Amino acid sequence: MTSPGRTEGLLRELAPQVLGALVRRYGHFADAEDAVQEALLAAAASWAAQGEPDNPLGWLIRVASRRLGDQYRRDDARRRREDLAASWSLAGPDPASGRDDTLILMFMCCHPSLTPASAIPLTLRAVGGLSTREVATAFLVPEATMAQRISRAKARVKASEEPFALPSSDERAERLRSVLHVLYLIFNEGYASNSGPDLARTDLSGEAIRLARAVCAALPQEPEVTGLLALMLLNDARRPARTRVDGELVPLSEQDRTLWDRSLIAEGTALVEGALQLRQVGEYQVQAAIAALHDQSVQYADTDWTRILSLYELLEKMTGNPMVTLNRAVAAAMAHGPGAGLAVLDELGDRLGDHHRVHAVRAHLLEQAGDAGNAIIEFRAAAARTTNLREQHYLVTKAARLATESAGNQREPPPTRMS
């Protein structure tokens, strides 16, 4: 007997290697991927009862190949034997390592012809080894819907007629950017929805970290890959303090920092420092550097806002992303007072339109500036526009608390938070 958790971990680890081996041998990514899924399900059932085989990878490749063969025998009209034979000769003879296969699969699943909404589930299934049901649960959609989304994504990969190989050097940088973007989105999806009533959902942040580790192991000299992994670890370190037991969000300033995961912070910090030494700064490294500065502050009051502000300025120059400008407004306020932050918001103009985060940031800055009346209006505006239930609760409560306080504070000075 083997413990189910261990078996599950091993299966997910081996999934991309099995798929890589099959695609190398037979071609046909889409069909091979189905066969691997069947083999994984068969393994989960059989290994739990009879224990793991001596050579789990060999077992899975053998079973998946057999399933693929069954599929072709069933499917005699459309795909003929010579079709299969032709794809054999295409498969390269070089026995590449499982690491490379994982990477090639990542590039295929995050192909630029796929939207993130297609690339994400395909990556989780084909590279992450998750079942369709697990992916569906993670995104709160019916299993049949997710199955359809995955098979459409596979059809598109097939249509791109890409060989099973690493992208050529001239398109590699851009392709890598797509891979990192997909991993970043998977992480954020998990991070935003974590805990509370959603505990049963698949741990997407954990999956994103696992996949980022795999890409990082295959490409140790790519500082942006390392930067992204560091960013994930440094954010994930705060996870235990981010939500209360009832699921409500806790802002950074109010988090119990003793709950932060010190080993993740140490690992993430070391990774980002190593990456920055390669002198090819990119946006994930800068974001990770900012996260590291937050994580290293023992108290919120110790935060090095001047350095964080200069990192946001750098990030803004690199990306031109108005969301970064919004974060710069917060950092400017913390470094130089709320007036400086409000000035940055004026600079932002309407580049973010009526976005709830603009209202939320303005609300916080007005509150700091002592303008409770307008802060309440902005908190309410933000609450009315957010699409996140927990954030809505937070913003509504914030407005209410401020209204109560400003009614009571006609006599008393506002409370100051020292710890």
Place this chain on the structure above:
Amino acid sequence: MRFMLLQSYGGVEADCAPMSEWAPEDIKAHIVFQQVLNRELTERGELVDAQGLAGPELARFVVSDGSAPAVITDGPFPESKELLAGYRLVDVERAERALEIAAQVSAAPGANGVPIRQRIEVREVLSAPDPEV
């Protein structure tokens, strides 16, 4: 049998200020009430789905004849009170049970803990035809 229990913004009968004007502890009590109710319904095996919708500020109306570009209307809408605020989908053994749940939902606590007496629209979901009949 499945029932949709629908709540709109205007369906509050008690003389009730919007939630953003309640005291913080009243907001908290309201949220906890919803969470506890959902947990109870889940434990009884009745809750299928419960969702709150983003506010009327983000609502848009779309009309199309299938060929010309669709006509998309942004808010603010004069009839925003009639917009749906959220719903629960429950699977119950008797219609009476759906009404009972609706009554519980309606009596959610509001400002100063006074029940908001929200009007709940109870609608049975049409079931699929039995192919063997």
